[in-house]
Amino acid sequence: MIDVETFLREHSVEELCATAESYFARLDGEALIVHEARKPFANLLEAPQSLHKLGLLLGGLRLGQGMTVMDFGGGLGWLSRYLNQLGCETVTVDVSTTALRLGRQAFDRHYVGEQRAPAHFLPFDGRRLNWPDASVDRVICFDAFHHIPNQREALGEMQRVLRPGGIAGFAEPGRRHSRTAPAQLEMAKTITLENDIRLEHIFALAQDAGFTDFACTQGIPQPTLFSLADYLRVAAPAVGLGKLRSLRTWWRRHVWPRPLARTVREMVRQGMTDGPVFFFHNGPFVPDSRSPEGLSHHLELGPIPASASAGESIELSVTVTNTGTARWLDQSRDMIGVVQLGVQLVDPERNTVDDDHHRQPLGRSIAAGEQVTLQTTVPIPRPGKIQLRFDLVAEQIAWFERLGSSPVDIEFDVL
Secondary structure, eight states: OOOHHHHHHHSOHHHHHHHHHHHHHTSOHHHHHHHHHHTTOSOTTTHHHHHHHHHHHHHHHTOOTTOEEEEETOTTOHHHHHHHHTTOEEEEEESOHHHHHHHHHHHHHHOOSOOOSOEEEEEOOSSOOSSOTTOEEEEEEESOGGGOSOHHHHHHHHHHHEEEEEEEEEEOOOTTGGGSHHHHHHHHHHOOOOOOOOHHHHHHHHHHHTOOEEEEEEOOSSOOOOOHHHHHHHHOHHHHHHHHHHTTOGGGSSSOOHHHHHHHHHHHHHHHHHSEEEEEEESOOOOBTTSSTTOOEEEEEOOOOSEEOTTSEEEEEEEEEEOSSSBBBSOOGGGTTBEEEEEEEEOTTOOEEEEEEEEEEOSSOBOTTOEEEEEEEEEOOSSEEEEEEEEEEETTTEEGGGGTOOOEEEEEEEO
């Protein structure tokens, strides 16, 4: 059996980088592009686990549109392509220039829809990233960190390029990965490192690199199936207990039966042991308006005129309070997530007639708890009785009303 520590002593970072390049270089480019384009649906054995872990990873990264995401060890960049289609600027990083070249071809060929965000393909020498400090919002590493021999150095580079408050997310195999038959075969035949993932050791390295916080969840390797009785006990105890009482079963007790509790504990234990999904934070996390998370407001309008003349404008004072947890941006790429005061024209039944009637910039970024008062000049379109709805909008993300905030409607006569 190949011992990982011995393997690391015998092979340098540079040798393992060269091995990765030779792996991609000797494969048929066209077949490899097709295979990568199918990921995460490359085969029936890997798809369920890959999709599950990918969902956990994307959720924990708390992404927003317009963010810059570095796909570390991204290979041909199948994950970068999906992230880019979600509206993120992507930086695919790999030690193989062949993989990056083929990845660019696959990206251009298989991209769905119009490319909305820039896509970069960055060669990595295994030591230092040729990328600016504090310039990316997220780092994602999907099933690649266990191939990295110099983990301390790699984590240092991830932390360097992350902005304050950024997150690095990983989906990896578990604590005993190197001893599995496939891992042993890879190390013997292709000289590829298949390291164990021991989170207590990796987080210590991450702290040395400057990361501040750690969180993890379990990538369950196999689905755990429950009976209807188990489901009712866990998900709907009030309904379930009544139903089970009518069946006169022993499930009347108000605690989980021990076999079920053991099953759940084993499910969590196995998932964390054999397939952890984990995250390192680069300082305190603060959501911003490129995502719907934490967007909430309170609006107050100043004196409202009783009437106005068609073709003219009314001037109003509007006080806006950020009652959520997210920071409202006043600038970003392509205006994604920029928060503005929006005025909609509505009909007597309170249906929106024109949701782009008027926009007013807030003038600066607004942190959670902050308040700003602004003067806005709203054009009056036509004579008759009209209604205007005042709300905030995070551009290309959502109107705040749809996220639970209350807009303010006013009605007056237009002469």
